[in-house]
Amino acid sequence: MTSSDTAKKTAKDPWELPDVSGLVVGVLGGTGDQGRGLAYRLARAGQRVIIGSRAAERARAAAAELGHGVEGADNAECARRSDVVIVAVPWDGHEQTLRSLRDELTGKLVVDCVNPLGFDKKGAYAVVPEEGSAAEQAAALLPGSRVTAAFHHLSAVLLQDPETERIETDVMVLGEVRADCEIVQALASLIPGMRGVFAGRLRNAHQVESLVANLISVNRRYKAHAGIRLTDI
Amino acid sequence: MTSSDTAKKTAKDPWELPDVSGLVVGVLGGTGDQGRGLAYRLARAGQRVIIGSRAAERARAAAAELGHGVEGADNAECARRSDVVIVAVPWDGHEQTLRSLRDELTGKLVVDCVNPLGFDKKGAYAVVPEEGSAAEQAAALLPGSRVTAAFHHLSAVLLQDPETERIETDVMVLGEVRADCEIVQALASLIPGMRGVFAGRLRNAHQVESLVANLISVNRRYKAHAGIRLTDI
Numbered sequence: 001m002t003s004s005d006t007a008k009k010t011a012k013d014p015w016e017l018p019d020v021s022g023l024v025v026g027v028l029g030g031t032g033d034q035g036r037g038l039a040y041r042l043a044r045a046g047q048r049v050i051i052g053s054r055a056a057e058r059a060r061a062a063a064a065e066l067g068h069g070v071e072g073a074d075n076a077e078c079a080r081r082s083d084v085v086i087v088a089v090p091w092d093g094h095e096q097t098l099r100s101l102r103d104e105l106t107g108k109l110v111v112d113c114v115n116p117l118g119f120d121k122k123g124a125y126a127v128v129p130e131e132g133s134a135a136e137q138a139a140a141l142l143p144g145s146r147v148t149a150a151f152h153h154l155s156a157v158l159l160q161d162p163e164t165e166r167i168e169t170d171v172m173v174l175g176e177v178r179a180d181c182e183i184v185q186a187l188a189s190l191i192p193g194m195r196g197v198f199a200g201r202l203r204n205a206h207q208v209e210s211l212v213a214n215l216i217s218v219n220r221r222y223k224a225h226a227g228i229r230l231t232d233i
Numbered sequence: 234m235t236s237s238d239t240a241k242k243t244a245k246d247p248w249e250l251p252d253v254s255g256l257v258v259g260v261l262g263g264t265g266d267q268g269r270g271l272a273y274r275l276a277r278a279g280q281r282v283i284i285g286s287r288a289a290e291r292a293r294a295a296a297a298e299l300g301h302g303v304e305g306a307d308n309a310e311c312a313r314r315s316d317v318v319i320v321a322v323p324w325d326g327h328e329q330t331l332r333s334l335r336d337e338l339t340g341k342l343v344v345d346c347v348n349p350l351g352f353d354k355k356g357a358y359a360v361v362p363e364e365g366s367a368a369e370q371a372a373a374l375l376p377g378s379r380v381t382a383a384f385h386h387l388s389a390v391l392l393q394d395p396e397t398e399r400i401e402t403d404v405m406v407l408g409e410v411r412a413d414c415e416i417v418q419a420l421a422s423l424i425p426g427m428r429g430v431f432a433g434r435l436r437n438a439h440q441v442e443s444l445v446a447n448l449i450s451v452n453r454r455y456k457a458h459a460g461i462r463l464t465d466i
Contacts (some may be wrong), residue, residue, distance in 0.1 A: 014454050125436050126267075155465075168464045172447065200450035203358055207440040207447065214405065214441060217433035221247050222466040230451060231401045231460040232388075 010047030014198065017186035018179075021046070025187065028052045028089055028184060029077050031062040034113065035088030035161025038151060043068035052078025065122040079104035084111060084183065086151065087138060091116045091127070094134055098141045106144035111184050112205075115149035115212040117164070123217060126210030133205035136176065148175035149186045149205045150196070152212060155225035169227030170232025173198055174205050197230055246307065247431065250419035251412075254279070258420065259315025261285045261308050261322055261330060264295040269320030270392025271384060274400070276301035278423040285311025312337035317344060317416065319384065320371060324349045324360070327367055331374045339377035344417050345438075346384035348445040356450060359443030366438035368407065379407035382438045383417045383429070385445060388458035399426030402460030405440050430463055433435055 009140035016212040029035040030051025043066065051066075052075040059072030079101050080137040087110050089097045093130055094114050098105070107141050116127040131137040135149035150173040155201040158164050171188035173196050175181040185196025198210065211228075258275055262268040263284025276282040276299065284299070285308040286292035292305030312318050312334050318341050322330045327347050331338070347367040349360040364370040368382035383406040391397050404421035404427050408414040418429025434442065444461075451459040 016413075084338075122434060126440055142349075158465075174447075197451060199447040199452045201355060202452070203355075204446045207359055207443040210437075210440040210443060213437045214432040217437070218430060218463060218466060221431045224466040226466055227464040229446075229462040229464050231462050232391075233451060233455040233457045233459055 003113060012164065017189060017196070020084075020183055020186045020190075021128050023083040023183070023187075024048045024050060026050045026052055026078040026085040028078060028085060028087050028101070029093075030072070030078070030088065031058050031086060032090065033156035033160065034151075034154070035086070036062060036066065037154065037156045038086060038113070039063075040066050040068070040090060041068055041159050041191045042187065043070045045192070047187070048191060050078045050081055052076075075101060076104050079108065084109045084187065086111045086113060088113055088151075090114075091134065095137060095141065097140055102142060102144070105142050106170035108145050109149065109180055109183060110138060110142060110145045110147045112138045112147065112149045115152055115209045117210065117213055123220070124213040126206070126213055128206065132203065133209055135202050135209070139202055146175075146177060146180045147202065148173060148180050148184050149202060149208065150174065150188060153215060153228050154207055155227065158225050167191060168193045168229065169228065170194065170230045171196045172208050172228070172230075174200050174202055174208060176201055197233065237390070242359065242439065250415050250429070253317075253416055253419045253423075254414070256316040256420075257281045257283060257314060259283045259311040259318040261320050261334070262326075263305070263311070263321065264291050265321060266389035267387070269295060269299065270387065270389045271319060271321060271346070272303055273299050273301070274298075274392050274424045275420065276303045278365065278425070280423060282419065283311045283315055285309075285389055306335060309337050312341065315341065316418065317342045319344045319346060321346055321384075323347075324367065325418060328374065330372060331371055335375060335377070338375050341378050342379045342413055342416060343371060343375060343380045344384065345371045345380065345382045348385055348442045350443065350446055356453070357446040358416060359437065359439070359446055365436065366442055368435050368438035368442070372435055379408075379410060379413045380435065381406060381413050381417050382435060382441065383407065383421060385442055386448060386461050388460065391458050400424060400460065401426045402463065403463045404429045405441050405461070405463075407433050407435055407441060409434055430466065433437060
């Protein structure tokens with residue numbers, strides 16, 4: 001065996017992803033459009049999902065509407081009972097929510113999908129968090145958690161539409177630890193039409209988060225719910 | 234006719250693009266990989282192309298290699314003789330090149346495709362120009378030009394490979410003036426496999442430019458020349 005054969009043998013297939021069927025997925029901000037849509041798609045794909053909200057009652061009502069076994073709880077209980085916690089709160093509440101859940105999120109795999117955007121008469125524009133990105137803010141606030149970033153470019157309209165069977169888009173997954181990213185990639189890949197694709201470290205999260213401002217322009221011009229597909233992979 | 238019929242009648246088809254066959258396209262930095270690849274693809278699609286370089290001799294030699302009628306000139310002559318000028322210089326030389334060509338670029342449609350990136354042991358990362366993006370820097374330096382941004386996410390390897398017939402990717406085009414963007418969209422759409430898609434104002438150029446850092450991570454992980462396709466449009 002030559003050394004190049006060895007290299008090939010040890011180079012892991014990037015599409016070989018772990019079995020995530022046993023993991024409970026929590027969605028903080030799960031009563032908002034994005035959170036509700038993600039919860040619906042993952043539950044419909046067979047995942048056990050708990051949506052969180054500040055008010056448990058509201059979360060339970062939204063969960064009942066979503067069906068597919070989705071449960072509702074307050075954010076703290078949602079975080080505590082989940083293995084993977086998707087952060088889908090509005091950017092305005094991002095820092096405060098994560099700060100208040102630091103203990104519950106310790107040891108958890110956190111998936112930040114928040115897009116820090118501002119809006120004015122000319123449309124949407126990128127807001128730059130002091131830490132560089134929402135994901136880096138999460139990492140700074142949650143030193144005991146495994147922070148990744150993903151699910152930024154999905155249309156909440158398509159996610160929530162029960163008539164839409166497939167959503168043709170890729171999910172760019174960012175993070176520092178390969179095994180953590182692969183869990184998130186595997187979750188994204190459960191949703192028909194989607195692939196979870198590794199797309200870099202957290203320091204490159206800002207441009208992924210803020211690209212949503214461009215997708216908003218695309219949607220407006222082309223009357224669409226645009227997504228992103230990576231080609232040649 | 235109802236008012237909604239009128240609205241429909243006046244809403245322009247976003248895919249209806251102008252005839253650009255008569256325009257001369259210049260490529261500043263046309264001897265670099267990206268510039269050479271763009272010049273090659275546009276000329277191969279039938280466009281008249283002039284590549285520019287600091288040294289005319291070098292530009293002429295590169296042009297002769299590219300064939301398809303591509304001409305070479307120094308950057309100033311390239312700018313003067315072109316209707317549309319693609320800026321494909323390295324980020325390091327961006328400011329100086331544009332500053333020195335302000336007169337030649339007056340009145341021209343400038344297409345900035347520069348990606349301000351830094352590199353270290355952990356890979357590529359976004360550099361934030363003082364003006365917000367390379368495109369906004371160009372707009373600040375060239376008040377008499379019509380500045381747009383496009384062609385950021387194309388693989389120089391695929392662009393330059395004569396065996397590659399189609400490049401399956403979309404070109405995100407940014408700018409302030411619809412008619413200018415549509416010319417650039419039309420040029421991008423000449424290349425088989427590509428569509429030129431309007432994707433927002435220049436203030437949203439930074440994330441488009443720096444997304445290349447993420448594509449570099451994708452390429453590394455998946456051994457690919459990744460591009461971006463917008464879905465649902």
